Amino acid sequence: xxxxxxxxxxxxxxxxxxxxLSCRASQSVSSYxxxxxxxxxxxxxxxxxxxxNRATGIPARFSxxxxxxxFTLTISSLEPEDxxxxxxxxxxxxxxxxxxxxxLEIK
Amino acid sequence: xxxxxxxxxxxxxxGGSLRLSCAASGFTFSNYGLHWVRQAPGKGLxxxxxxxxxxxxKFYADSVKGRFTISRDNSENTLYLQMNNLRxxxxxxxFCAQDASGLGYFDYWGQGTLVTVSS
Numbered sequence: 001x002x003x004x005x006x007x008x009x010x011x012x013x014x015x016x017x018x019x020x021l022s023c024r025a026s027q028s029v030s031s032y033x034x035x036x037x038x039x040x041x042x043x044x045x046x047x048x049x050x051x052x053n054r055a056t057g058i059p060a061r062f063s064x065x066x067x068x069x070x071f072t073l074t075i076s077s078l079e080p081e082d083x084x085x086x087x088x089x090x091x092x093x094x095x096x097x098x099x100x101x102x103x104l105e106i107k
Numbered sequence: 108x109x110x111x112x113x114x115x116x117x118x119x120x121x122g123g124s125l126r127l128s129c130a131a132s133g134f135t136f137s138n139y140g141l142h143w144v145r146q147a148p149g150k151g152l153x154x155x156x157x158x159x160x161x162x163x164x165k166f167y168a169d170s171v172k173g174r175f176t177i178s179r180d181n182s183e184n185t186l187y188l189q190m191n192n193l194r195x196x197x198x199x200x201x202f203c204a205q206d207a208s209g210l211g212y213f214d215y216w217g218q219g220t221l222v223t224v225s226s
Contacts, residue, residue, distance in 0.1 A: 001169065034212045036152075043202060043216035044152065050210065087152055091211030094166045096142075096154040 002026055004088050004099035012107040019075040021102045023088035028068045032092040035064055035073045038101075039084045047086075048073060080106075109133040109215040111203050116220030123193050123224070129186040129203030129217055137161070137181040140206040142213060143188050145199035145222075155201070156188065171197075193224045 003026040013019055023033065031051040036044040046055040048064035051071060061076045075082055083106050088099040115127040129141070143155040156177040157166045165177050176189040186203050200219040207214035 032211070036213070038152075043218060044213065046212055046214055049208070049212045055214070085151075089152075089154075089212070094157075095168045096157070096166075096211070098152045098154060101151045 001095055002029060002090055002093050002097050004090060004097055006086075006088060006099035006102045008102060009100070010103045010105060012105050013078055014107045015078050015080055017078050019073075019078055019082070019104060021073040021086055021104070023066075023071040023073070023099050025069045025071075025090060029090040029092035031067045032090055033064075033066070033071050034089045034091070035062075036087045036089065037082075037084045038087065044087065075104075078104075109205060109207070111205060111215060111217030113201060113203055113217045113220040116201065116222045118223045118225060119193055120226050121194060121224055124189070124191045125193065125222060127188040127190065127201055127203075127220060127222070129188075131184045131186065131203075131205070134205070134207070136179075136184040140209070140211075141179065141186045142204045142206065143177060143186075144202045144204055144213065144216075145197075146202070146219075147196075147199040150199075153199070157206075158186070190222070193222075195224050198222060198224050 005024045007022045033051045035048040038044040052064045063074045085101045087101050110132045112130045142157045158177045174192045178187045202219045203217045204213035205215040
């Protein structure tokens, strides 16, 4: 099973700042990695797929990069609605797996 | 628009069984793979199972293999998860999710149904 490790566990930033979230895989997943956002009481929302492609309707301030084992989700300038938990997910190998999540909180 | 509505959750004793359903609408059900994903209270997401559009391929998380069975009825536009020999650690909200793009990601999610395993 591929283990995804996200860092940091919690990230405290202010609106307008740049957020950088990391996801590291225990073995290569090529570019088969996605990022999801989950707000309290809501279902997850797909943000980025295949490492760097924005899903439909996702604002341009969200971008993804990386391949192999190291991936990054960047939010260029935080909006109040961006404070949430973010998960990475790989679909390279069965079983599919998620990272443990990074909580992005308001500083 | 895509709608996924889960049902069948509830409280069950350890060792018991439960069958979850996910009623789908707004898309051609038989064309898409579907997943079950769960989330324990206050915890992260855990992928549970996947079934191909025609039901020919199924995959499971190691934590549920041999106890859970995913199935679908394409004539009824419904996805199922039969859960047997339930354990307290299976307590979670169970979501069905659609792989709309065919790329293996979770494009659309239902609102989930809560399963509580407790004596």
